[in-house]
Amino acid sequence: MAWLIASRSCVTSSVSGRARQLGSLTAKGVLFTLVFVLAPALAQAAAPQKLAALTFDDGPYGQPTNQILTILKAKQVPAAFFLIGNNAHQHPALVARELAEGHIVENHSLDHAKNLSSLTPAALTKNIQSAEQIIADITGHKPALFRPPYGYTSPKMLATLRKLGYTIVMWNDAPRDYQQTATPDQIVSQVMGELKPTAIIDLHDGRDVKINYPRQNIIAALPKIIDGLRARGYTLVRLDKLLKLKPYLS
């Protein structure tokens, strides 16, 4: 199974000859270097072709998610949505729309808790499987990909997720659109400024439903991001295709 490792060290050498360093992210002021362990086919494909995958976290989130889906449909961009289970429970029609329009829906925990990496394996398993069940009840599919809320991980957490069959997928281009003060132009220029030849772009269609969190900044930025990527020669592909991974366990 392909696996992604988040490491605090600046690893540049390969892991088992198959690692590809795709970038770094800053989370809570800590620089994480991300090392993606990918299938050899990706390593071959990544060199000449510029590929980008759009990913959206923390939804579904009502009207903002609908607006984002409408933009993606108009621009014919397939994306990956990492869902909060509780949000999916509140907005099953949006999850169904995501699936029907060719996107993949994956697991981003039940409640976006900050302490997932320190939970016991049993408690973490319960959280992850609760979200998984909500998604499976709506879509008929068990997600195969997991994105840790806030990017927080621990060896214990990774071991539990691996046991559950998940592949962890982080990102290498994060324009911090979750900041309410980020303007559309700032978001666009940050995406373009962090671009890698194989880009996994982390955007947000939602947030914890307890927070009043307008998404007008990313909604305004999204068409410009898509057009900007294409103008730079990028092909927008779905995350599972980019990583050569199966999107669902069943």
Ligand SMILES: [Zn+2]
């Ligand atoms: Zn999140």
